[in-house]
Amino acid sequence: MLTQEQLQELTEKARQMRGHIIRMLAAAKSGHPGGSLSSVELLAYLYFHKMNIDPDHPKMPDRDRFVLSKGHAAPVLYAALAERGYFDKSHLTSLRKFKSIIQGHPDMKRTPGVDISSGSLGQGLSVGNGMALAAKLDKKNYRVYVLMGDGELEEGQVWEAAMTSVHYKLDNLTAFVDYNHLQIDGTIEEVKSLYDVPGRFRAFGWHVIEIDGHSFEALDKAVAEAEATKGRPTMVILNTCKGKGCSFMENQAGWHGMAPKPEEAALALKELGFDA
Amino acid sequence: MGERVATRDAYGNALLKLAEINPNVVVLDADLSKSTKTTAFSKKYPERFFQMGIAEADMMATAGGLATAGKIPFASTFAIFATGRAYDQVRNTIGYSGLNVKIAATHAGITVGDDGGSHQSIEDIALMRVIPGMTILNPADATETEKLVLAAAEYESPVYIRLGREPMPGVFGEDYQPVIGKAVRLREGNAATIIATGIMVERALLAADILNQKGTTVRVVNVHTIKPLDAAEVIKAAWDTGAIVTAEEHSTIGGLGSAVAEVVVQNRPVPMEFIGIKDRFGQSGKPTELLTEYGMDPEHIVAAVEKVIGRKNS
Numbered sequence: 001m002l003t004q005e006q007l008q009e010l011t012e013k014a015r016q017m018r019g020h021i022i023r024m025l026a027a028a029k030s031g032h033p034g035g036s037l038s039s040v041e042l043l044a045y046l047y048f049h050k051m052n053i054d055p056d057h058p059k060m061p062d063r064d065r066f067v068l069s070k071g072h073a074a075p076v077l078y079a080a081l082a083e084r085g086y087f088d089k090s091h092l093t094s095l096r097k098f099k100s101i102i103q104g105h106p107d108m109k110r111t112p113g114v115d116i117s118s119g120s121l122g123q124g125l126s127v128g129n130g131m132a133l134a135a136k137l138d139k140k141n142y143r144v145y146v147l148m149g150d151g152e153l154e155e156g157q158v159w160e161a162a163m164t165s166v167h168y169k170l171d172n173l174t175a176f177v178d179y180n181h182l183q184i185d186g187t188i189e190e191v192k193s194l195y196d197v198p199g200r201f202r203a204f205g206w207h208v209i210e211i212d213g214h215s216f217e218a219l220d221k222a223v224a225e226a227e228a229t230k231g232r233p234t235m236v237i238l239n240t241c242k243g244k245g246c247s248f249m250e251n252q253a254g255w256h257g258m259a260p261k262p263e264e265a266a267l268a269l270k271e272l273g274f275d276a
Numbered sequence: 277m278g279e280r281v282a283t284r285d286a287y288g289n290a291l292l293k294l295a296e297i298n299p300n301v302v303v304l305d306a307d308l309s310k311s312t313k314t315t316a317f318s319k320k321y322p323e324r325f326f327q328m329g330i331a332e333a334d335m336m337a338t339a340g341g342l343a344t345a346g347k348i349p350f351a352s353t354f355a356i357f358a359t360g361r362a363y364d365q366v367r368n369t370i371g372y373s374g375l376n377v378k379i380a381a382t383h384a385g386i387t388v389g390d391d392g393g394s395h396q397s398i399e400d401i402a403l404m405r406v407i408p409g410m411t412i413l414n415p416a417d418a419t420e421t422e423k424l425v426l427a428a429a430e431y432e433s434p435v436y437i438r439l440g441r442e443p444m445p446g447v448f449g450e451d452y453q454p455v456i457g458k459a460v461r462l463r464e465g466n467a468a469t470i471i472a473t474g475i476m477v478e479r480a481l482l483a484a485d486i487l488n489q490k491g492t493t494v495r496v497v498n499v500h501t502i503k504p505l506d507a508a509e510v511i512k513a514a515w516d517t518g519a520i521v522t523a524e525e526h527s528t529i530g531g532l533g534s535a536v537a538e539v540v541v542q543n544r545p546v547p548m549e550f551i552g553i554k555d556r557f558g559q560s561g562k563p564t565e566l567l568t569e570y571g572m573d574p575e576h577i578v579a580a581v582e583k584v585i586g587r588k589n590s
């Protein structure tokens with residue numbers, strides 16, 4: 001259970017992270033706001049409450065791992081890492097720029113705290129499985145968290161990996177689907193319907209939990225339940241709103257991969273309660 | 277050195293040795309362990325062996341995840357699937373991240389034989405060469421395979437190891453010690469140099485013998501490491517002998533021949549000829565029949581050497 005104080009702190013972290021996302025995308029003049037904003041609560045929860053990590057030792061062997069399989073949402077990861085102290089926040093405005101330590105998509109060789117490079121969709125669950133297998137082999141109790149997009153589930157490799165997680169009983173891995181119902185060319189239902197997402201993972205042998213992906217209490221409960229579930233991996237389906245927290249971006253497919261113009265960024269920041 | 281052994285068998289034996297030396301070595305396979313020869317490892321070290329099923333893309337990215345946690349994964353399947361089916365995983369997860377994964381690709385080239393063109397990878401070296409930071413090893417016989425596999429485990433880099441299905445004659449003695457990135461001069465001669473890799477090394481030596489009988493001496497260089505290529509040795513061959521023939525069981529587009537030519541034209545342009553598969557798919561047949569059909573017999577190498585010497589002197 002989160003205390004009232006923790007809840008307030010996480011809520012404020014999420015607000016700060018949204019501010020970073022808007023500012024960094026406006027500065028970059030390109031990038032992916034929609035899917036970054038829909039994952040803010042999950043990353044705030046993991047990076048400021050849950051994960052055993054140390055920004056001073058980003059490669060600490062026993063750390064918990066986070067795999068951003070939907071790599072285009074890099075801004076939310078950079079917001080979390082900068083806010084958590086992995087690197088100075090001044091780097092954020094260098095997003096997508098020449099020689100920046102924060103590349104257009106996550107690059108583990110350039111950004112402290114990035115556990116795996118990503119950007120080509122569909123690979124992160126396999127990578128997370130590899131990390132979880134290594135933990136089991138080494139008898140370590142670190143946990144692995146993987147975040148995928150709902151459109152990403154159209155990639156066949158996700159289902160190969162979903163079989164692997166179950167086959168190897170990877171109960172040290174918790175995966176999340178950002179179920180915001182949007183991808184690039186339209187809604188998931190229009191592009192290629194996923195029909196019964198929880199049912200599919202259940203049929204593959206996963207323990208499945210469906211929650212409001214913007215609720216810290218729900219996240220806290222689900223992650224605890226995942227940790228208590230033995231002998232199989234847990235999939236937490238996050239019902240989310242793409243573009244969450246920015247009125248004109250919410251539920252708009254068009255804001256998948258477009259940066260806000262200065263006046264749009266100013267409006268978004270104002271809505272989030274920032275002065276400028 | 278007599279005994280014919282397939283390089284895939286040598287790989288299986290090398291894994292057993294590695295397992296003893298290095299506790300971080302783990303092995304993955306995609307429902308081909310009997311063919312890739314990882315079965316013995318899987319029986320002896322079941323907890324360090326991951327059967328991934330028929331899911332090569334998943335296997336490569338899982339190997340990447342294991343590598344981030346300090347493991348040294350050997351991911352094994354046929355060359356055609358390791359490079360073709362799982363290209364994006366090898367490129368983006370393993371290559372782009374520079375992960376310490378060893379891709380052990382058996383059944384490379386046309387000597388796969390009966391299975392036919394769908395299973396004969398003629399392009400895997402080309403596909404791997406264009407990935408920045410990828411190391412490519414193509415051993416010539418069982419001895420070289422075993423030593424290179426052991427060396428690869430100690431070599432911090434993504435490594436592609438190209439192996440064959442067919443038992444092949446031995447070229448090297450037990451005291452031979454290959455070093456990753458260093459080409460090996462096997463014969464001295466001054467009329468031309470044959471630069472060969474993999475199973476073509478033995479054939480290059482046979483060609484050199486035939487040429488010798490005809491009164492022509494050629495240098496023979498074994499390139500077991502196609503990338504990083506031993507450029508100094510290639511340049512030396514161009515300077516010293518003035519003509520080069522490359523020989524590989526791979527397309528002449530993008531493989532060893534191309535790699536050598538890139539170095540030669542920039543440093544010491546000399547006439548070159550290319551022995552390899554000339555922009556065709558493979559087909560069913562016995563390995564010997566196919567090697568003849570695709571122009572890769574010692575006699576073909578001899579003809580190429582004579583042609584290149586003619587060009588050098590014209």
Ligand SMILES: Cc1ncc(C[n+]2csc(CCOP(=O)(O)OP(=O)(O)O)c2C)c(N)n1
Nearest residue numbers: 035072119120121149150151152182183184
């Ligand atoms: C293999 C691959 N194909 C295509 C793309 C291009 N792409 C980037 S984001 C995206 C849509 C992703 O939608 P979803 O997974 O729902 O992400 P979210 O809504 O959370 O942003 C696509 C097709 C890619 N990055 N990788």
Ligand SMILES: [Mg+2]
Nearest residue numbers: 150151182183
């Ligand atoms: Mg989506």
